[in-house]
Amino acid sequence: MIQNGINTLADSYITHPVAQPEDKMQFSEEAVAELEEIISHYPERKAACLPALWIAQREYGGHLTPAAIREVATRLGTSQTEVEGVATFYTMYNLRPRGRHHLEVCTCLTCAVMGAYDVVHALEHALDISIGETTADGEFTLSEAECLNYCGNATVVQVGDHYFPDISPSNCLNLVEELRKSEKYTPALLADSLVKIQTPGASLKGGGSFKAEEI
């Protein structure tokens, strides 16, 4: 159907970048400033989609809700579908809530050969969950990761913004106990580190959650 030269039928399939009435924009003032700084690195606003989703993941407490995706679309002036397409493509964006610590065990070639599946089974047993599940207390989510590219120190487990190398069935239980006590390595802190890394001058300001001395 064509009215006034506009194909209204085709337009009806486009999700406009307009927030739903019940949405409340949740980005803090600081987050908006960070987003605008990152947008200025690119020739167009839309290009900041990945960093914007990282900011959203942090601001919305570790995972992306539909409202978070709509907020990113509104702030970038693009459509909700487009942002949703990006958010669903990349594995590090959490579309569901994760535990306070997300254990990602690398089980790709070298790690698999060096015993990653034994680590997975030991963790499954210790946490009483299977791969992809979250413990009842919301403390841990366990998943299998594709190559984390630290093959020299197989098996590697990524938790938040940190790689734990040389994990074996015997020392993985210590890791779990350590993490239980730790305030660090949460999904929101991972997102925070990734945003800070993309902000020029962040290292001079002390750098948020991530301290370079820890490397």
Add this chain to the structure above:
Amino acid sequence: MAILNLLFEHRDVEGIGNIDVWEANGGYEGVRKAAALEPQVIVDEIKTSGLRGRGGAGFPTWIKWNGLPKNYDAPHYVLCNADEGEPGTFKDRELILKIPHLLIEGMILAGFATYSKVGYVYIRGEYVEPAWQLRKAIDQAYAKGYLGKNILGTGRDFDIYIHMGAGSYECGEESALMSSLMGERGNPRLKFPHAPLPTVAGVWQAPTLINNVETYCAAAWIIKHSGEEYAKYGTEKSKGTKIMSVSGHVARTGNYEIEMGTPLMELLNMAGGVKDGVLKAVIPGGSSVQIMRPEQCEKINLDYESCGANGTLLGSGGFMVFNDKTDIVQLMRRTSQFYMHESCGKCTPCREGTRWLFKILDRIASGNGQKGDVELLLDVCSQIDGRSYCGLGDAAAWPIVGAIKAFRSEFDYWIEHKRSPIGNTFVPPVVEAVNPVLALTSV
């Protein structure tokens, strides 16, 4: 031919990630030198060196550098591919983590040579620690005037921004990386000759230079020393050094910078030999390349030509060693699972084919294999190879074809006896290293 630390020369110096220590060790000399040079001189120096792309394909670097329009009329971009995802490879991680300033130098030089004012480093989202080191290094370089406006009084500008990925192997492919940088899904695009080269119309349709981390680092070394100096090392067609990431059943895993043309067995010896058993197979260049039997390994030198002549590839340098307790069918099942997971879904042969490869291999490796499954695998592989937009489809097919060629009997054993010829496990007990050459004689 042996270990030759050109890029890794200062790797183990205390605090080398700090710009003051880096400058005290001759850092940024190349940039100072290049500031006085015409852009074309830099490109010619790279040409003299014979440097080839270290991301996997081995394309001559100078052709890319020479391909961008030689003026500042429209924006050009310099991209660094630090989306290291090839299973078995971890060289870029160490380069960025330990000596981030070398990468920055390489990108500044590329900016000078290609009349670009902006550079982006695309780092995979998992690499938080290396990326944080790079953030620190870039901030320091800005403070010292090596980045920003009017670098060292030359009137040239160059900015480097970091762009973090979010978990996708596919984004290591150059056209997918550009899509991802533009804030889209990481889908690849049509390639030359069906579409213009990135140097003509790349990211945001602007001329774009895209290279691997190791390539930029090597370029920085070349400009600091000289192209002739670099060309002294290596073989006739593969110049210089290559960083090999050694992992798997070896005594000393890690990154080894070797001269191009070093025999494969020599690298294995340097890494302390095979751990717990005798050598069964080596994957010399990351999971996408063909697996080699021990007798083939003895013939291979680690350079582009020798690897190619022996039916494998040097690839990105992910050197994986497997001992005789490794089940090749299970290994291939895991490999195909990786490609199934990472296929972006854009083209049908890859999206569907990688799933079928996994299903068939899973069937074989769980004791439900049927007669004719091996032929079926080869048929599916032939339907994927060369029929997808990017190399992921080829990379999914090659290792399986290679494994069937080299270890056909193991596939047949699984199908006939419904169990592993090795013992159904991925977990061999650990004992001391043995000399691989001695170990070979007992095969």
